[in-house]
């Protein structure tokens with residue numbers, strides 16, 4: 001069963017893995033392959049973040065926040081896209097990267113922490129504990145692990161350069177940070193809100209589908225005076241999309257638990273759960289999430 005779970009999580013979390021292992025054969029990605037969305041004069045998002053096609057999937061959305069003292073990156077994409085990411089950041093600003101924030105542990109969000117020299121790396125304390133277990137941060141790469149961690153909240157910088165980090169509990173992993181740029185009225189959610197489909201709940205890194213609705217409710221309530229939400233792997237969203245995602249997850253978890261209690265199989269629970277009432281939602285990952293809810297509730 002443990003082996004099955006491990007294989008399962010590879011399938012779920014690493015559309016990334018295929019890209020990660022491919023660079024020897026695949027041509028080196030270039031900055032031209034990375035799309036950029038300008039949200040403010042001092043905040044850009046490097047996208048090309050939709051999984052599915054290893055040739056174009058570069059890892060999660062990366063924010064480039066330009067402050068007086070340097071650039072803060074939120075997340076660092078897949079390792080194979082390191083040079084492309086460096087070049088793309090340089091095309092946006094001549095300022096050096098001085099700080100990296102990791103929204104969570106996965107390699108498509110932490111893959112290039114080592115490409116910017118020795119900078120401050122900030123993450124939730126559980127994310128640091130998860131990253132310590134990753135081969136990518138073993139031996140001399142351990143210097144690129146988070147140098148600053150937090151438990152519930154952390155404030156970095158002041159005034160227009162300020163960033164707030166919040167933690168609301170287990171969801172995609174047990175270390176998902178919500179990042180707020182208060183002066184810009186923008187928030188970044190990482191893979192707690194990756195897309196309009198069921199999430200991956202990475203139990204090997206402390207994630208929980210059952211806890212997801214409560215964690216999302218906390219996160220959604222914290223999004224005050226926010227106009228734009230940067231999700232993990234899809235185009236820009238609004239606070240109302242996060243609130244809808246919370247309702248979707250509450251619905252998915254309660255229907256799955258009710259189906260389980262009624263003795264239904266995962267297939268039957270999946271057949272009974274329609275995403276039709278959530279406009280624009282897919283159900284490509286719904287069955288896997290229901291399976292996780294069953295597994296968590298045994």
Ligand SMILES: [Zn+2]
Pocket residue numbers: 013104106109172191
């Ligand atoms: Zn992830």
